[in-house]
Amino acid sequence: MSLADIIAAAHGAFDVAWNNEMPNFDFKDNSVVVIIGSGAGGGTLAHELTRRGIKVVLLEAGKRQSLDTFSQVPGEAFGQLTWLDTRTQSGDWGVTRDFPTLPVWHCKTVGGTTVHWTASCPRLQPWELRAKSTYGNIAGTSLIDWPIPYEELEKYYATAERRLGVTRRNGMPGLPASNNFKVMYAGAKRVGYKQVHTGHLAINSKSYDGRGFCIQQGFCVQGCKMGAKWSTLYTEISDAEMTGNLDLRIESTATRIDHGPDGRVNAVIYRDGRAQEQRQKARIVCVAGNAIETARLLLLSDSSKYPRGLANSSDQIGRNYCHQITGFVWGIFDKPVYSWRGATLAGVIEDEAINDPRRGFVGGYRIELVTLDLPTLPLVGIPYGWGRDFASIMENYRNLAGMFINGEDLPRSENRITLNSKVKDTFGLPVPNVHVDEHANDRALRKHAQKQMSAIYEAVGAKRIILGPTPPATHNTCTARMSADPRDGVTNAWGQTHDIGNLFISDGSVLSTPGSANPTLTIVALVLRQAEYIAQQMKAGTV
Amino acid sequence: MDHDRREFLKTTTGVLTGVVLAGSPLALIAPGRAWAVDMKAFTSAGGSVLMAVARTIAPHDKLDDAAYAMVIQAVDVDSAKDENLRKMMKDGIARLGADFAKAQESERVIALKKIESSGFFQAMRLKTLQVLYATPMAYAYFGYEGEAFSKGGYMLRGFNDLRWLPEVPPEDSGPIPM
Numbered sequence: 001m002s003l004a005d006i007i008a009a010a011h012g013a014f015d016v017a018w019n020n021e022m023p024n025f026d027f028k029d030n031s032v033v034v035i036i037g038s039g040a041g042g043g044t045l046a047h048e049l050t051r052r053g054i055k056v057v058l059l060e061a062g063k064r065q066s067l068d069t070f071s072q073v074p075g076e077a078f079g080q081l082t083w084l085d086t087r088t089q090s091g092d093w094g095v096t097r098d099f100p101t102l103p104v105w106h107c108k109t110v111g112g113t114t115v116h117w118t119a120s121c122p123r124l125q126p127w128e129l130r131a132k133s134t135y136g137n138i139a140g141t142s143l144i145d146w147p148i149p150y151e152e153l154e155k156y157y158a159t160a161e162r163r164l165g166v167t168r169r170n171g172m173p174g175l176p177a178s179n180n181f182k183v184m185y186a187g188a189k190r191v192g193y194k195q196v197h198t199g200h201l202a203i204n205s206k207s208y209d210g211r212g213f214c215i216q217q218g219f220c221v222q223g224c225k226m227g228a229k230w231s232t233l234y235t236e237i238s239d240a241e242m243t244g245n246l247d248l249r250i251e252s253t254a255t256r257i258d259h260g261p262d263g264r265v266n267a268v269i270y271r272d273g274r275a276q277e278q279r280q281k282a283r284i285v286c287v288a289g290n291a292i293e294t295a296r297l298l299l300l301s302d303s304s305k306y307p308r309g310l311a312n313s314s315d316q317i318g319r320n321y322c323h324q325i326t327g328f329v330w331g332i333f334d335k336p337v338y339s340w341r342g343a344t345l346a347g348v349i350e351d352e353a354i355n356d357p358r359r360g361f362v363g364g365y366r367i368e369l370v371t372l373d374l375p376t377l378p379l380v381g382i383p384y385g386w387g388r389d390f391a392s393i394m395e396n397y398r399n400l401a402g403m404f405i406n407g408e409d410l411p412r413s414e415n416r417i418t419l420n421s422k423v424k425d426t427f428g429l430p431v432p433n434v435h436v437d438e439h440a441n442d443r444a445l446r447k448h449a450q451k452q453m454s455a456i457y458e459a460v461g462a463k464r465i466i467l468g469p470t471p472p473a474t475h476n477t478c479t480a481r482m483s484a485d486p487r488d489g490v491t492n493a494w495g496q497t498h499d500i501g502n503l504f505i506s507d508g509s510v511l512s513t514p515g516s517a518n519p520t521l522t523i524v525a526l527v528l529r530q531a532e533y534i535a536q537q538m539k540a541g542t543v
Numbered sequence: 544m545d546h547d548r549r550e551f552l553k554t555t556t557g558v559l560t561g562v563v564l565a566g567s568p569l570a571l572i573a574p575g576r577a578w579a580v581d582m583k584a585f586t587s588a589g590g591s592v593l594m595a596v597a598r599t600i601a602p603h604d605k606l607d608d609a610a611y612a613m614v615i616q617a618v619d620v621d622s623a624k625d626e627n628l629r630k631m632m633k634d635g636i637a638r639l640g641a642d643f644a645k646a647q648e649s650e651r652v653i654a655l656k657k658i659e660s661s662g663f664f665q666a667m668r669l670k671t672l673q674v675l676y677a678t679p680m681a682y683a684y685f686g687y688e689g690e691a692f693s694k695g696g697y698m699l700r701g702f703n704d705l706r707w708l709p710e711v712p713p714e715d716s717g718p719i720p721m
Contacts, residue, residue: 072692073677074677075673075677173717173718174715174716175716175717176702176703176717176718176719177703177710177711177715177717178702178703179702179704179705181711181716182703182705182708182709182710182711183705183708185708185711185715186708186709196715197714197715198711198715198716198717205717205718205720206720207720213720214696214698214720215691215692215695215696215697215698216691216696216697216698216702217690217691217692217696217697218691218696218697218702219690219691219692226692226696335705335707336686336705337705338686338688338701338704338705340687340688341688341691341697341700341701341702373687373689374676374677374681374685374687374689375673375676377676378672379672379673386600386601386655386668387600387602388602390600390601391601391602394601394603395603397685398685460708
């Protein structure tokens with residue numbers, strides 16, 4: 001079979017639905033739900049509401065790309081997809097030193113960060129939803145338990161996994177082992193790990209849901225030109241468009257949420273693609289702008305009634321910012337690996353995703369497969385350096401194998417998103433500042449992970465181990481967290497803010513604690529549950 | 544027109560030239576053997592100093608000068624547009640001196656270590672990393688095969704061709720489609 005035939009077979013059935021008859025709801029239509037952000041949370045919520053007959057205006061700050069327009073030039077793709085508006089940062093985490101202008105790495109494009117994600121879909125475990133009860137009182141943290149029992153979340157995980165076509169669930173086969181995974185697997189087995197496989201990924205190992213299968217391009221982060229990787233861009237959002245109930249407005253940046261004298265939110269102010277200010281009335285507003293922008297927007301929406309910002313009577317907006325402990329570990333071998341060939345994150349070791357304080361820290365971590373393309377490796381993957389030693393790492397690019405830490409970080413009240421009034425964006429609004437001071441537990445977890453990961457590569461003959469830096473955070477969570485007690489957080493168990501009944505948070509901001517699972521599957525599960533709740537409440541007339 | 548602008552237009556045009564090494568990866572992808580890069584912000588001597596800086600930051604002995612010249616070209620384009628950057632780069636070149644380009648590597652390393660915290664060095668380091676490894680010459684040199692969609696991915700082009708370790712058992716791997 002020729003390569004052209006493979007593409008045709010894998011790709012041919014798939015066509016991006018693009019409904020040009022999309023409705024244009026009136027700015028004064030106060031019956032619509034306005035969703036801000038079109039990523040895993042906002043994009044999925046838009047589909048879930050519109051398919052129930054609810055009219056939705058979906059505001060997305062970025063442009064719309066497609067399988068055809070995704071650039072496969074790494075630097076160009078980064079510029080095409082990334083949220084590059086100015087952010088500042090402070091605190092002692094390594095990102096402040098190594099990536100001073102880019103504390104976080106998420107997307108500004110239709111589909112949000114589901115366009116560049118690597119599609120890892122583990123579930124949180126029951127004890128991770130009881131972080132405070134499990135870990136106890138740890139000084140310098142603001143731990144809480146989730147207001148949702150695991151059994152409740154589990155039902156929605158099952159639905160989400162079917163929706164996303166997650167591998168090793170519901171009969172979807174695992175992805176085949178790549179070269180990079182073979183190195184990780186052999187090392188992990190020699191070290192004694194048991195739970196090692198090609199992962200639970202929202203990447204089609206066979207054609208599914210009208211989308212093609214993975215052909216091992218290794219360009220997950222640049223946008224999957226096969227559409228084999230789930231992204232709201234060409235699943236949830238195009239499905240929502242087909243209902244006739246979606247009004248997607250691209251290049252539309254929300255700058256403020258307004259409220260009436262009764263305290264309920266009633267409109268969203270945004271700048272359109274020509275930087276003109278627009279005002280869309282709303283019955284309900286759902287914020288899903290990623291944990292940084294979600295917190296920022298709520299803080300920007302202060303008023304005489306809500307002087308600390310919307311839904312912030314608890315003063316918890318922006319606090320407890322979590323990002324998970326991440327970092328690269330590379331092994332250099334004396335034979336080729338060609339790690340760039342194949343799905344970027346198709347491999348995991350789950351044995352350390354446990355809580356065992358005898359390791360010297362609470363919470364767990366996953367060891368995930370990873371690699372970086374040649375242009376990105378020296379910029380993101382390896383420690384600051386230059387000269388012969390730095391060059392010798394690059395000289396071994398063919399023989400490099402890579403793994404990634406994905407561990408739980410502990411929430412801290414002072415790790416927070418604030419408005420930096422000294423630096424303004426193009427609309428004259430204060431930019432967000434990201435402050436992170438690491439907890440001793442965070443450092444102990446990372447050190448343990450780096451030691452174990454080094455042992456894995458040494459067990460299969462690594463000539464050299466390289467411990468990479470902490471990259472800009474992509475798992476941004478907890479800045480508007482769910483809490484049983486309104487004093488501890490921002491929303492109830494459905495993402496409905498404690499303070500304002502028709503204001504919802506619909507992204508990773510609502511996670512009560514991050515756990516050690518990559519967050520997207522949990523975000524989708526929570527939004528599926530939230531959509532049911534919103535529809536019920538609308539029907540009952542209570543929102 | 545201010546003095547600096549006049550001087551810029553009058554004197555600061557240079558050129559970097561080179562010849563592609565026979566048998567280098569670039570020889571397979573470059574159309575001709577000789578190359579030249581015109582500069583707007585730097586003299587030929589200044590460009591040679593910057594070339595030596597880039598080679599000291601990322602020393603890959605068998606990687607063609609043409610790849611490093613693309614770094615200098617990018618620095619030149621930025622510097623021609625930005626007066627502050629241009630001044631910083633020219634000051635950096637002056638501080639290193641014309642002999643830097645011909646100095647031994649060990650001497651170049653010592654000279655750069657002294658100015659490692661300077662804006663000049665950090666700008667050169669970042670630009671070298673950003674541009675050098677994104678060149679077609681670097682792709683060929685490091686064996687990186689890049690974009691794969693147009694070639695059917697790596698599914699039938701070696702994504703699992705590693706043979707120096709055992710195969711992963713089927714339960715922990717998965718079937719290759721088709």
